[in-house]
Amino acid sequence: MDTLSAPSPTGPPNFYGLSRGLLADRLAGQGLPPYRADQIFSWVYQKHRRSPDGMTNLPTALRERLEALCELRLPEVATVLGTRDALTHKFVLGLADGARVESVAMRTEKRLTFCVSSQVGCALKCTFCATGLMGLQRNLTAAEIVAQVVAMGDFHGWQDDRFNLVFMGMGEPLANYQPMMEAIRILHDPLGIHLGARRVTVSTSGIVPQIRRLAGEGLPLGLAVSLHATTDALRDRLVPLNRRWPLAELLAAARDYGRRTGRRVTLEYTLLAGVNDRDEDAVRLGAIARDLPSKINLIPYNPVPGLQWQRPTPESVDAFAKRLWPMAPAVTVRHTQGGEIWAACGQLGGLA
Ligand code: SF4
Known part of the structure; x- marks a missing residue:
């Protein structure tokens, strides 16, 4: 094992390390269209939302599942x-x-x-x-x-x-x-x-x-x-x-x-x-x-x-x-x- 690398996460990847393309790929695995990744990026990086609550243009089911797809936690x-x-x-x-x-x-x-x-x-x-x-x-x-x-x-x-x-x-x-x-x-x-x-x-x-x-x-x-x-x-x-x-x-x-x-x-x-x-x-x-x-x-x-x-x-x-x-x-x-x-x-x- 490369001891100089960060420890591998056991759960979903952290959102802040995902490009929009990689996020879209993860969402596609759930049958979701790429524009959902655009919306999430905009919420997090342009409107500074730090949790799925309030991402009002996302379907409720996606808001509820988002943290299971990518962790939004900051250090x-x-x-x-x-x-x-x-x-x-x-x-x-x-x-x-x-x-x-x-x-x-x-x-x-x-x-x-x-x-x-x-x-x-x-x-x-x-x-x-x-x-x-x-x-x-x-x-x-x-x-x-x-x-x-x-x-x-x-x-x-x-x-x-x-x-x-x-x-x-x-x-x-x-x-x-x-x-x-x-x-x-x-x-x-x-x-x-x-x-x-x-x-x-x-x-x-x-x-x-x-x-x-x-x-x-x-x-x-x-x-x-x-x-x-x-x-x-x-x-x-x-x-x-x-x-x-x-x-x-x-x-x-x-x-x-x-x-x-x-x-x-x-x-x-x-x-x-x-x-x-x-x-x-x-x-x-x-x-x-x-x-x-x-x-x-x-x-x-x-x-x-x-x-x-x-x-x-x-x-x-x-x-x-x-x-x-x-x-x-x-x-x-x-x-x-x-x-x-x-x-x-x-x-x-x-x-x-
Ligand atoms: S942090 Fe920069 S200045 Fe300090 S030891 Fe490393 S390379 Fe050199």
Whole structure:
């Protein structure tokens, strides 16, 4: 048995992991027409009904049988932690097997962004990341990924239908490829949430074959590459996956991804004081960014207890960004949100 997969359910499949096509297939087995799947999708994802009660255009017999065909249960929201400014909330969901998964909703003036997890823990052990310290417990199912979005949307009252979704929570999404793609396609369904592909960003530490596979999906998803270093020697230390797929291979795959999807790739660069924030790092990073359609996102390191790294001072973050600006096509410095509730980048992993 693959111990990294979610435990197989003994009952009916969970609704949130079913595409509309799969739901229609299940209903067809009961002699029901495909438009019933359209109606159920619309009730759940557009009118936000969480039980068959009140799905008034379904026959009573179907309403009564629906939960036997697909379970509508969402994971329990075990904890919601909010920052003092109420702009960031961290959600801890309790899954059916007792595993816990963390997700973060961040609001700015311009947009609402949901950051979801793809795995419980992570096997890749990037040396600055709290999730990496946990090791990998298991992959999430498509239903568990979709459920994180639904839980955060329910909490925010679905006021902002045009939210962004980033796979930057716990885990390496491209190491759980199939469930991640199933979840994206469910969320993208026009009769469901209808989340535009351009609003979804998949962040990877650099699983090169899966970047190439993602480029062939026919969806213009955003791709973020967790770069963090501009030499193989340093990246081998910070992101051990680099020993398998070094920078040249990773950047070639990222370049192809940008070419095939028409999207600029985001280069995520966590700034670690005295490690990768020197002048020569900025020069190399600028050269990398110029060589592919990209934008750079600088992330001042968010401290994790027990790890050796330090966050650079605001002055040195500023100096690094200024050094880059003339050399790179687009540079932003991520405004850190959620540090006080251990919800910032690299901090997910039971630290609350
Ligand atoms: S940074 Fe991402 S890939 Fe690396 S250990 Fe953390 S969760 Fe895993």
